[in-house]
Amino acid sequence: MSFRIVVLAKQVPDTRNVGKDAMKADSTVNRSALPAIFNPEDLHALEQALSIKDRMEDAEVIILTMGPPRAAEIIREALYRGATSGVLITDRKFAGSDTLATSYALSLAVKKLEPHLVIAGRQAIDGDTAQVGPQVAEKLNIPQVTYCEEVKEVNQDELVIKRRLERGIEIVKGKTPLLITVHSSAPPCRPRHAKLLMQYKHARTVSELVDETKDYTEMMTNKPYLRIEEWSVADLDADVEYLGLSGSPTKVKKIENVVMAKKDSVELTAEDKDIDYLMKELIDSHVIG
Amino acid sequence: MHNIFVYCEIEDGHVAEVSLELLTKGRKLANEIDRKLEAVVIGHNLKGIEDQIFPYGVDVIHVADNSRLYPYLTLPHAEIVVNLFKQEEPEIAIFGATSVGRDLAPRVASALKCGLTADCTSLVFGDHSENKTGKEYKNLLYQIRPAFGGNIIATIINPDTRPQMATVREGVMKKEVFNSTYKGEVKHVNVDTILNDGHMAVEILERHIEKQKINIKGAPIIISGGYGVGSKENFDMLFDLAELLGGEVGASRAAVDAGFVDHARQVGQTGITVRPKLYIACGISGAVQHTAGMNESVKIISINNDPKAPINQIADYVIIGSVADIIPKMIKFYKKNTK
């Protein structure tokens, strides 16, 4: 019997590098200047899945992402590193989803795939919420193990997992079906494999094929593994009320850019007299001493 | 009904710092809208735990005490909280943004189909009118948090679902005893009628939790080093100065990533939030993720060889120069002036 793993991965704007060019003159974030990347902790999640696949006969790794059509990029990225196949769920009706609506949509797709194990990243760097993993587990009514650093043992029925907590570690045993979220202290993802890159570089979703100038018909028939599944709301049999904006209890009331108010500051040099003055001042005002 | 609930974390028979901070905040929120403050305590051997909690102005403590409830496991805790919330219908529920709170709160929010905002840095009441429906809301909880890598600050609301849920990191809210003789009511949760074997699907085999050794949060003076400190050896100077002034050493993430110091010392969005009376930023550029954790310090000194470093904007004193020059001089002139 095969062991099926679904990895939840998200394409995110690279908020770590909000540098000078990503800030507009009015000090708002220029999102389009930020490259779209594979959410870093989801790569750690993928590595955990791939390492289980290395260890188990018959394990398959399916990468699942919800996002706009271009999010298919990260599915290819996962295929280059050893994932078995991928599913993109995309639909305008998902727009405006908060974590609750996102996890509802993802959970429906996971249900269709019937995995033994679901692996998510701990959190996505665009929102930093770390909510989607546990919420998908709740929607699926399966247990969760968060902050996984290492899957120590795995078989069809159970996993032994090392968790990384703020002040220590825990080793836990969980029964399948199970959802785990992976911490950034887990091993980084293996690089792309040259052979897989060649094999999958033409992998496409249906919507991507529409935009291709080249004719893919023959290639897709001969090599069905190049077809990336694409599901819409209709394929998920979803209750639209729980999707997108209407399914999202949280609303963004206001967004402010971070502008630091300038303080009147005293400017000093490294010369003795300046440091002497500063230390006196701090002592006299009882800040120190 | 419609009260303010705080989930209290327990470690070794003690209520976690973050939970006490949230109780302090919860009391203030409760006073503002004239509601009660209720605490949820789940664990084992909790006799007498109320003595740690009532002084924060708690009106009702819900205690679930059972051997299956300690150490923390997601499913049994979530089941008890969900049951309790269905029954009590809180207006607001706050959890620590810790490895427990961030594991538990999303699961609870999903089960109750309500909104949850992670890692809030501020919680205040405000009004809201919905443009489309024209509906007016009074006293909604504004859940304010940095987003998008800390480059923006978002105010999140949950107009229509209850409870309004939020997590808050340790150190963000101030801990303050409300009244040391305050007494409320203790209610016991009947655990056996709620839990079944299905809730025990995950089992803890081993657990190694260290007592927090380094705690820079309460330090009145913090000497914080960044990537500009340059090396582990140079950090020794910061430790010398900290010892002399009776302070602690903090760090930026870049310094932690470079291996100069322990992660427990990291200040900022993904570290701890501090509000000392003096914060000396040595070789720290002042990225928003860092300043989010220290900009409420009473006095800030920046030591940086770049006059344009963003941190200088929020500093009271800016010393332009190299850390390795300046710290020894500060030590020298401190000694001279206190003699």
Ligand SMILES: Cc1cc2nc3c(=O)[nH]c(=O)nc-3n(C[C@H](O)[C@H](O)[C@H](O)COP(=O)(O)OP(=O)(O)OC[C@H]3O[C@@H](n4cnc5c(N)ncnc54)[C@H](O)[C@@H]3O)c2cc1C
């Ligand atoms: C989601 C997210 C969360 C984050 N969370 C945190 C967080 O919690 N805490 C945090 O700190 N960061 C956090 N960061 C990282 C943050 O964005 C910055 O990268 C980091 O704070 C930079 O650290 P730094 O100032 O030490 O290093 P740099 O930005 O490299 O600055 C070094 C400074 O030292 C000065 N300098 C160099 N040499 C000397 C010298 N000899 N003497 C004096 N000055 C010198 C330079 O002029 C410069 O200003 C986070 C980032 C992200 C994306």
Ligand SMILES: Nc1ncnc2c1ncn2[C@@H]1O[C@H](COP(=O)(O)O)[C@@H](O)[C@H]1O
């Ligand atoms: N749109 C999405 N598609 C697939 N996985 C997602 C999506 N959003 C979140 N996730 C998963 O949930 C984790 C936590 O996300 P977040 O709650 O947004 O911090 C991520 O690391 C992903 O594994």
